Amino acid sequence: MANFEELKTAMGDLDEVLVLQILGEVAADGGDSATEALAACQAGMDIVGEKYESGEYFVADLIFAGDLMAEAAALLKPLLADTETISLGKxxxxxxKGDIHDIGKNIVKALIEAAGIEVFDLGVDVGAEAIVGCLQESxxxxxxxxxxxxxxVESMTEIVAAVKAAGFDDVKVIVGGAPVTAEYCExxxxxxWSINAAEGAGICRDWLSA
Ligand code: B12
Known part of the structure; x- marks a missing residue:
């Protein structure tokens, strides 16, 4: 059984060798503990953030952390996915727009895909026009x-207004990320809204299953 406390610490220490070794153990065990492993990696990212804010880590460390988290999420994704699940929707x-942080987005993506939903990921710094175009095409x-x-939050407001103006009244919108609150959602x-990737994925799954 993989040691998740060790995984969290290894992620916080940016110890790539140990992170990949523990994730290898999770896969070898059949992947039953993939959800706990993902949570441990996310908790390790919190440590990375704290170390950055205290001055121990620098921007280069954050970029490395982002790559390592993306690698971990990619390794865990096939273990999280229920292969029996047919696509629930898109x-x-x-x-x-204006924001290039994608570590949280990529975690949400992994969990939404694991819930059996097809994801069209437009990346970072994305404005209303590209989003409306993708909704039309997909x-x-x-x-x-x-x-x-x-x-x-301002960009989100602009995008949602543009989506509604383009006539996509039936498209459900969920927003997330550290600054988002119930008040902002309104x-x-x-x-x-959610600042919890797993909860957000669950909301999307419920919408598409209804
Ligand atoms: C890593 C990081 C970076 C990396 C990003 C690498 C990458 N590939 O993403 C780099 C170095 C590039 C970076 C750049 C900058 N950063 Co920065 N960064 C961070 C840091 C340390 C961690 C962010 C992170 O990834 N957290 C981990 C993830 C997992 O958390 P998360 O994004 O919140 O996502 C979770 C939830 O919110 C939720 N979620 C997220 N999205 C969604 C969506 C949906 C639909 C749902 C349901 C849920 C959900 O699920 C996720 C998993 O639980 C934070 C500090 C911190 N402690 O948070 C600063 C921080 C976010 N950065 C900050 C700033 C200011 C910047 C810069 C402007 C710095 C500069 N002067 O250049 C630039 C931004 C440029 C830009 N235009 O975007 C500030 C933001 C302040 C603010 N409130 O506006 C912070 C808070 C640091 C600080 N204390 O000042 N940054």
Whole structure:
């Protein structure tokens, strides 16, 4: 059985060799503990953030942390996915204009895909025009927006207004990221919000299963 406390610490220490070794053990065990492993990696990212804020880590460390988290999420994704699940529906995902943080977005993506939803990931710094275009082309029923900068809330508001103006009244919108609150959700005009990736994925799954 993999040691998740050790995994969390290894992620916080940016010890790539140990992180990959423990994830290898999770896979060898059949992947039953993939959800706990993902949570441990996320908890390790919190340690990275604390070390950055205390001056122990620098921007280069954050970029390395982002790559390591993306690698971990990619390794865990096939273990999280229920291979019996048929596609529940389609979802467009993006980090909004002005914001290039994508670690949280990529975690949400892994969990949404694991819930059996097809994700159209537009990347970072994405504005209303690209999102409306992707909704048109994909026929997605859900739009998920991520933003970590306080400023992201303004971009989200603009995007949701543009989506509604383009006539996508039936598209459900969920917003997430550190600055998002219930109050912001209302201002943005979104249908739901969460700062918890697993909870957000669950909301999308419930919408598409209904
Ligand atoms: C890593 C990091 C970076 C990396 C990003 C690498 C990458 N590939 O993403 C780099 C070095 C590039 C970076 C750059 C900058 N950063 Co920065 N960064 C961080 C840091 C340390 C961690 C962010 C992170 O990834 N957290 C881990 C993830 C997992 O958490 P998360 O994003 O919140 O996501 C979770 C939830 O919110 C939720 N979620 C997220 N999205 C969604 C979406 C949906 C739909 C749902 C349901 C849920 C959900 O699920 C996730 C998992 O639980 C934070 C500090 C901190 N402690 O948070 C600063 C921080 C976010 N950065 C900050 C700033 C200011 C910047 C810069 C402007 C710095 C500069 N002067 O250049 C630039 C931004 C440029 C830009 N235009 O975006 C500030 C933001 C302040 C603010 N409130 O506006 C912070 C808070 C640091 C600080 N204390 O000042 N940064």
């Amino acid at each position: 979802l467009v995902l993006a980090t909004v 026929g997605a029923q859900v739009l998920a927006l991520s933003g970590v900068l306080t400023f992201a 201002i943005i005009g979104a249908d739901a």
